[in-house]
Amino acid sequence: MGWPDGYGRRVLAEVDSTNAEAARLAPGLAGPEWILALRQSAARGRRGRAWVNPEGNFAATLVMPAREAPDRLALRSFVAAVSLHDALARVIGSDAGLALKWPNDVLLHGGKLAGILLESLGGPGGHLAIGIGVNLVAAPDRGQVEPGAVAPVALWPETGVRVTPEALLMALAGGYAGFEAQFTTYGFDPIRTAWLARAARLGEVVTARTAREEITGTFETVDAGGNLVLKTPQARHAIAAADVFF
Numbered sequence: 746m747g748w749p750d751g752y753g754r755r756v757l758a759e760v761d762s763t764n765a766e767a768a769r770l771a772p773g774l775a776g777p778e779w780i781l782a783l784r785q786s787a788a789r790g791r792r793g794r795a796w797v798n799p800e801g802n803f804a805a806t807l808v809m810p811a812r813e814a815p816d817r818l819a820l821r822s823f824v825a826a827v828s829l830h831d832a833l834a835r836v837i838g839s840d841a842g843l844a845l846k847w848p849n850d851v852l853l854h855g856g857k858l859a860g861i862l863l864e865s866l867g868g869p870g871g872h873l874a875i876g877i878g879v880n881l882v883a884a885p886d887r888g889q890v891e892p893g894a895v896a897p898v899a900l901w902p903e904t905g906v907r908v909t910p911e912a913l914l915m916a917l918a919g920g921y922a923g924f925e926a927q928f929t930t931y932g933f934d935p936i937r938t939a940w941l942a943r944a945a946r947l948g949e950v951v952t953a954r955t956a957r958e959e960i961t962g963t964f965e966t967v968d969a970g971g972n973l974v975l976k977t978p979q980a981r982h983a984i985a986a987a988d989v990f991f
């Protein structure tokens with residue numbers, strides 16, 4: 746799979762955060778652009794957390810013009826997760842042990858291998874930044890992540906497979922372009938189906954911690970809006986934003 750038509754690419758030796766760089770570049774971009782950084786000094790994670798980013802790990806952001814409603818923009822989270830899962834399977838040579846955790850973490854052997862941070866950049870045209878971090882060579886210590894969160898893992902120690910950030914970008918950019926085209930043409934349905942086929946803990950009991958409450962229930966599905974659907978003895982909950990604990 747070669748580099749996809751219509752997508753730009755920049756490779757930076759160092760930047761504060763590829764998502765911050767995406768926001769700076771967005772006003773001057775006419776089409777989608779991948780920004781890969783070999784080092785980040787101020788990488789950010791979801792919910793205002795820092796992202797630990799040792800050199801050799803993958804750090805990139807896809808910034809794209811997107812004049813769409815926020816609900817639809819948010820579904821790119823699943824497009825990115827499915828693309829990342831499949832790109833990792835391609836570079837590893839197998840999808841064994843890979844799974845997706847709602848909404849967009851990639852797990853390997855049950856540990857967190859990769860995270861995705863979506864940011865809507867607004868501005869006159871409207872841009873979306875999809876920031877992707879993958880622990881290719883090293884994972885943060887358990888003490889550096891939230892108590893109760895899935896333990897971080899890294900690809901190299903876990904599988905013996907050494908992949909460069911550039912090689913992963915190649916696999917990811919090609920795969921993303923395919924899923925993005927599918928999303929544009931057919932909508933969320935095929936992406937949702939692909940996501941569910943790669944889901945961790947589907948049909949099992951999980952806990953979702955939202956800003957207001959904690960819900961423990963059976964992970965039934967992801968609905969047409971991308972919500973996590975949990976069934977408890979009392980009700981069926983469609984959850985738009987939460988941290989999920991196994």
Ligand SMILES: O=C(O)CCCC[C@@H]1SC[C@@H]2NC(=O)N[C@@H]21
Pocket residue numbers: 761762763764765785787788789790791792794796803804805806850859860861862876877878879
């Ligand atoms: O918290 C998460 O799970 C999401 C982590 C996203 C990290 C990536 S690394 C590349 C991009 N630039 C950032 O500052 N963050 C994202």
